[in-house]
Amino acid sequence: METPPRPELFDFHGVSMTKYFTDNWDNVKNFKAKADDIVIATYPKSGTTWVCYLLDRLYFGKTHPEKETSLPLYIRVPFLELCIPGHPKGKDLADELTITPRLIKTHLPVQLVPETFWEHNCRVIYVARNPKDVAVSHFHFCRMNSIHPAPGDWDGFLQRFMDGNMAYGPWHEHVDGWWEKKQTYPKLHYIFYEDLTENLGQEIDKLCSFLDLSPSAEEKESIISAVKFDRMKDNKVTNFTNAPLMNLKLSPFMRNGKVGDWKSHFTVAQSEQCDEHYKQKIRNPALQFRTEV
Ligand code: PPS
Numbered sequence: 001m002e003t004p005p006r007p008e009l010f011d012f013h014g015v016s017m018t019k020y021f022t023d024n025w026d027n028v029k030n031f032k033a034k035a036d037d038i039v040i041a042t043y044p045k046s047g048t049t050w051v052c053y054l055l056d057r058l059y060f061g062k063t064h065p066e067k068e069t070s071l072p073l074y075i076r077v078p079f080l081e082l083c084i085p086g087h088p089k090g091k092d093l094a095d096e097l098t099i100t101p102r103l104i105k106t107h108l109p110v111q112l113v114p115e116t117f118w119e120h121n122c123r124v125i126y127v128a129r130n131p132k133d134v135a136v137s138h139f140h141f142c143r144m145n146s147i148h149p150a151p152g153d154w155d156g157f158l159q160r161f162m163d164g165n166m167a168y169g170p171w172h173e174h175v176d177g178w179w180e181k182k183q184t185y186p187k188l189h190y191i192f193y194e195d196l197t198e199n200l201g202q203e204i205d206k207l208c209s210f211l212d213l214s215p216s217a218e219e220k221e222s223i224i225s226a227v228k229f230d231r232m233k234d235n236k237v238t239n240f241t242n243a244p245l246m247n248l249k250l251s252p253f254m255r256n257g258k259v260g261d262w263k264s265h266f267t268v269a270q271s272e273q274c275d276e277h278y279k280q281k282i283r284n285p286a287l288q289f290r291t292e293v
Contacts, residue, residue: 003245004085006150015109015169020147024083027091031080033116036101038211039124040077043174044107044167045137046129047193049253050227052077053238054204055103055125057223058213073238077103080114084147087244107168110177121187123211126178129193130289131171131278132262132271135161137255139265144250154265162277172281179287194259194290200224229257260292 007018038055042048053073078093094104106113117124129137135158142151148167151157164170182188189210196203204220207213215223225231232238233254240246240253266274278289 003146006146009149009165013112015112016165018167020084021081021167024089024091028081029114031091031114031116033120033122035120037122038101038103039117039122040103040105041124042107042127043134043171045134045141047127047196048105049238051125051127052103052105053232054227057226058215061223074243077105080104080106081108084244109169109174110181124188126188126190127193128175130291132266132274132291133259134171136262136265140251140255144247146245158270172278176283179284194293197259198293
């Protein structure tokens, strides 16, 4: 399969996007949700795969164990707006799901999410991660994944990240927009990557309470073990082995999985500039990010 060219960024309804996330827009916009669909929404590189797998284990760990060895997570939890030539479209994969609930991943900013999910009052889980680790993770992801523009060098990439010259626009607008939505939409559960790292068991309890699930202590332990970074890195269901357009030799998808890896990339000046930038940009003071745990 030929690798499609690196895409250009362009303005899409006020958000910087690329064609691989917008080419199927009419169909995405007209997607038909079901009331029990669960949406996992994130800015890229914020812990999407982690939470998708956690949900997959919570819902289907007992009933579909055979799938564990076969179907990759990116098929089981379709990426709604993804549209790459020669590959199944995320929207079609979502339509084809026969499981209940359907787990659906998106990176869309809140204002672009198809209305159907709100109309059906679907549960939504938003995962947010501190901007410094997101920037580093995204930098390495763009090196190895040609559905994003080429990252260039780290300094230039960080500047573009802070300027919001990335697919899905500025990080701060994304996390802010979803935070604001949470204030009026009770079926939105907002999670922080740093909290997952610090106390996964407690975060699973909160998630289960939001989802009205009550796994046994044994199930919970088995899920905690299955979603550990090292286990997911070794698991071909979750590590994106054979995923289209990713060159895992350049950088693995399951790369580092830590809070604070930004320290190995940022200079002191970059760190201070970044802190100051987001102090100014984040609208809601209640929305706070930890860059270490
Ligand atoms: S994507 O491509 O936007 O869907 O990427 P996403 O899954 O949101 O984020 C990838 C980063 O999440 C890390 N990750 C984990 N961290 C801790 N524990 C577990 N189990 C886990 N699974 C994925 C992954 O390593 C990426 O972060 P970095 O910092 O690059 O390692």
